[in-house]
Amino acid sequence: MWSSMLLVTSTLFIPLEIYIPFLTERYQDIFSPYSSGIRAAFYGTIWVMLIAMISSVPISVGAAIYLEEYAKPTKTTKLIQALVTNLAGVPSIVFGMFGLAIFVKQGGIGWGLGPSILAAGLTMGVMAMPIIVLASQEALRSVPRSLRESAYGVGCTQWQVTKDHVLPSAMPGIMTGSILAMSRIMGEAAPLVVVGATAMIVFDPEPLAGLLGGNVNFTVIPIQIYFWTSEPDPAWHAMAAAASISLIALLVAMNSIAIVLRQHFRRRLN
Amino acid sequence: MSEEAQTEEIPNSTRDLEIDDEKELMIEDLDLWYGDKQALYGVSLPIAKNSVTALIGPSGCGKSTLLRMMNRMNDLIPICHYDGKISMGDVEITGKDADLVEIRKKIGMVFQRPNPFPKSIYDNVGYGVKLHFKPTREELDAIVEKSLKRAALWKEVADRQHELGTSLSGGQQQRLCIARTIAIEPDVILMDEPCSALDPIATAAIEELILELKKDFTVVIVTHSMSQAARVSDYTGFMYLGRLVEFDKTEKIFSDPDNELTKRYITGRFG
Ligand SMILES: Nc1ncnc2c1ncn2[C@@H]1O[C@H](COP(=O)(O)OP(=O)(O)OP(=O)(O)O)[C@@H](O)[C@H]1O
Ligand SMILES: [Mg+2]
Numbered sequence: 317m318w319s320s321m322l323l324v325t326s327t328l329f330i331p332l333e334i335y336i337p338f339l340t341e342r343y344q345d346i347f348s349p350y351s352s353g354i355r356a357a358f359y360g361t362i363w364v365m366l367i368a369m370i371s372s373v374p375i376s377v378g379a380a381i382y383l384e385e386y387a388k389p390t391k392t393t394k395l396i397q398a399l400v401t402n403l404a405g406v407p408s409i410v411f412g413m414f415g416l417a418i419f420v421k422q423g424g425i426g427w428g429l430g431p432s433i434l435a436a437g438l439t440m441g442v443m444a445m446p447i448i449v450l451a452s453q454e455a456l457r458s459v460p461r462s463l464r465e466s467a468y469g470v471g472c473t474q475w476q477v478t479k480d481h482v483l484p485s486a487m488p489g490i491m492t493g494s495i496l497a498m499s500r501i502m503g504e505a506a507p508l509v510v511v512g513a514t515a516m517i518v519f520d521p522e523p524l525a526g527l528l529g530g531n532v533n534f535t536v537i538p539i540q541i542y543f544w545t546s547e548p549d550p551a552w553h554a555m556a557a558a559a560s561i562s563l564i565a566l567l568v569a570m571n572s573i574a575i576v577l578r579q580h581f582r583r584r585l586n
Numbered sequence: 587m588s589e590e591a592q593t594e595e596i597p598n599s600t601r602d603l604e605i606d607d608e609k610e611l612m613i614e615d616l617d618l619w620y621g622d623k624q625a626l627y628g629v630s631l632p633i634a635k636n637s638v639t640a641l642i643g644p645s646g647c648g649k650s651t652l653l654r655m656m657n658r659m660n661d662l663i664p665i666c667h668y669d670g671k672i673s674m675g676d677v678e679i680t681g682k683d684a685d686l687v688e689i690r691k692k693i694g695m696v697f698q699r700p701n702p703f704p705k706s707i708y709d710n711v712g713y714g715v716k717l718h719f720k721p722t723r724e725e726l727d728a729i730v731e732k733s734l735k736r737a738a739l740w741k742e743v744a745d746r747q748h749e750l751g752t753s754l755s756g757g758q759q760q761r762l763c764i765a766r767t768i769a770i771e772p773d774v775i776l777m778d779e780p781c782s783a784l785d786p787i788a789t790a791a792i793e794e795l796i797l798e799l800k801k802d803f804t805v806v807i808v809t810h811s812m813s814q815a816a817r818v819s820d821y822t823g824f825m826y827l828g829r830l831v832e833f834d835k836t837e838k839i840f841s842d843p844d845n846e847l848t849k850r851y852i853t854g855r856f857g
Contacts, residue, residue: 470714
């Protein structure tokens with residue numbers, strides 16, 4: 317606990333002249349660790365997260381609204397609910413296998429996106445879905461009944477109640493849940509090893525290469541860390557440590573955004 | 587004695603349901619259950635137009651339940667089911683294919699706890715109007731102002747209409763909820779203990795307002811305060827354990843009730 321807090325605060329004292337180049341400098345080659353940066357991995361992480369967010373948040377929030385507000389409590393609903401709850405606990409490597417079968421491979425049910433950022437983002441999106449659904453349901457459930465009643469009382473239809481009243485007041489919870497899901501998948505390496513992230517990337521990743529053709533190779537920060545720690549030259553180990561700190565800094569930044577957003581919305585609502 | 591056995595002995599009001607005034611709502615033989623627990627037993631009650639009808643009775647006797655039936659608010663509770671008929675003119679409120687939006691537009695509701703939307707004062711009043719009537723900006727401004735005036739709130743909020751409704755005091759919030767309700771121009775306003783969360787001064791303000799409102803609207807109010815029922819209402823219904831024990835003109839109920847239970851309740855010798 318204390319050590320992690322120390323680590324997090326210490327990242328704040330790294331001067332930006334070191335920080336920024338480390339994030340934006342390219343990987344050079346295997347013999348020059350100290351002039352390498354994590355540019356490709358940094359961009360890769362950002363793109364994977366963006367794609368994961370775009371592909372998972374709307375569907376998941378929609379599913380949560382359906383389950384929480386519309387679905388009648390039938391056997392099927394209960395089954396779906398149980399599945400979602402269990403999916404949230406499935407090991408990440410299993411999602412990696414799923415992504416490999418559906419998004420990466422060509423033929424059968426495969427979409428044939430190759431080992432690309434797009435496939436990685438979609439895989440991570442699928443992994444984030446159950447987490448976002450559960451967090452959103454929780455947020456919807458905590459909207460007070462009095463708010464729904466007052467909305468029905470002025471003659472709202474169910475959809476108007478949901479869209480004008482319930483959803484806005486559940487928004488802080490939904491956003492926090494989504495961002496926390498994103499920061500969780502940001503740290504995952506296992507599923508992307510399966511999907512086919514590589515390590516020694518010199519060029520900036522192309523996010524749509526899987527679809528449009530081009531260079532599909534990509535990497536993300538956790539994978540970069542993993543590969544660097546397995547190099548024999550100890551200089552790379554120091555680089556891996558630096559990359560870890562960057563990853564933690566990114567996580568702290570995301571969680572801070574979640575906190576700021578929540579405070580902002582809470583102030584607006586009260 | 588079990589509650590079940592007890593309720594068997596309580597008579598429903600036998601008074602015939604003819605009243606001198608024109609009727610706005612008619613409730614006929616309403617039974618209601620929460621799951622398998624019965625909460626209303628064969629309640630029949632007329633609601634007179636442009637008057638105030640008060641529902642009184644001890645806690646848990648079904649006042650709120652009966653009130654919430656009148657605009658089908660109980661439909662939000664999945665385990666609730668009912669049998670019987672409520673009609674408004676020739677519109678059958680309890681009908682299977684009744685238009686709930688239309689019903690709630692015609693029969694507004696003010697709740698026990700003031701529950702303004704987490705929106706500005708202006709939007710609180712304007713929201714329902716925009717929903718149902720699609721007014722222009724100027725029309726909406728005028729309706730909001732008029733509604734706030736009728737709810738006796740305008741003087742206090744005229745220059746702060748864009749502040750949050752939830753930032754007002756409890757009594758002001760309740761009047762805001764009344765303004766929100768009358769902005770839609772309903773025929774009936776249902777009020778469930780509208781003053782129970784308010785201090786005496788705010789309560790007096792709301793009571794005065796109710797007397798003003800009955801010129802334009804029909805008001806049904808649930809209250810725990812005998813004196814409030816006596817002050818504001820024209821008709822009073824006394825409920826006990828899910829039955830309407832007695833219903834009559836308020837003067838009659840408070841001076842010379844027919845039923846022994848009613849007499850004991852209004853004189854405070856109950857239980
Ligand atoms: N949502 C509900 N689910 C189950 N039972 C309920 C529900 N609401 C009310 N009841 C039951 O129905 C009966 C009547 O309740 P109701 O709220 O109508 O009483 P009331 O006269 O309004 O009481 P109070 O004066 O305390 O508000 C009570 O026995 C209560 O327990
Ligand atoms: Mg009640």
